[in-house]
Amino acid sequence: MPFMYIKMIKYFTMKTFFKAILNLFKKPVTIKYPFEQTFIPDDYRGMIGFNENLCIWCRRCEMACPPGAIVFSQAMDGKQTYHFNRAVCIYCSECVRACPKEGAIFQTNVPAKCALKEENINNGWNILYGEALMSRAAYAAEKKRLAAEKAAAIKTEMEKKEAKS
Numbered sequence: 001m002p003f004m005y006i007k008m009i010k011y012f013t014m015k016t017f018f019k020a021i022l023n024l025f026k027k028p029v030t031i032k033y034p035f036e037q038t039f040i041p042d043d044y045r046g047m048i049g050f051n052e053n054l055c056i057w058c059r060r061c062e063m064a065c066p067p068g069a070i071v072f073s074q075a076m077d078g079k080q081t082y083h084f085n086r087a088v089c090i091y092c093s094e095c096v097r098a099c100p101k102e103g104a105i106f107q108t109n110v111p112a113k114c115a116l117k118e119e120n121i122n123n124g125w126n127i128l129y130g131e132a133l134m135s136r137a138a139y140a141a142e143k144k145r146l147a148a149e150k151a152a153a154i155k156t157e158m159e160k161k162e163a164k165s
């Protein structure tokens, strides 16, 4: 019986040894990452793209985004600007699903670049996010002020007309 065990051990040792020798001549199964690109499937959820020519500026993508990786700022002339943070994005595609205009926002299969320490991406984003919201509030307040000014001018004009008649 022990003789049979010794034979088995010898057999498996030899088998492993020959397998190891054969593997020396095979192509490695690993790649030299990061010097070589890894395989990326076509349906890989990568970077979010934006086409401002198709966008209708409804901000549904921003509202749908769970971690707040999208924000729109607004200039006083009403023009909006899209901002996206690749380090906050969880690549869930909710923004793409929420968008009513096909192609305005889309998901590519391009992996996001790593966020480097010197970019200070999240602190910068928090500031930008706050400023974007403030720019929208300022635009809304200015719009309200102009509407009130216009209403007051109309009222004064009507009062003048009434006084004359």
Ligand code: SF4
Pocket: 048, 064, 065, 066, 067, 068, 069, 070, 088, 089, 090, 091, 092, 093, 094, 095, 096
């Ligand atoms: S993929 Fe998800 S996390 Fe990224 S921007 Fe769109 S909704 Fe936000």
Ligand code: SF4
Pocket: 054, 055, 056, 057, 058, 059, 060, 061, 062, 098, 099, 100, 101, 104, 105
């Ligand atoms: S949901 Fe689409 S159309 Fe609306 S702001 Fe976002 S990208 Fe533009």
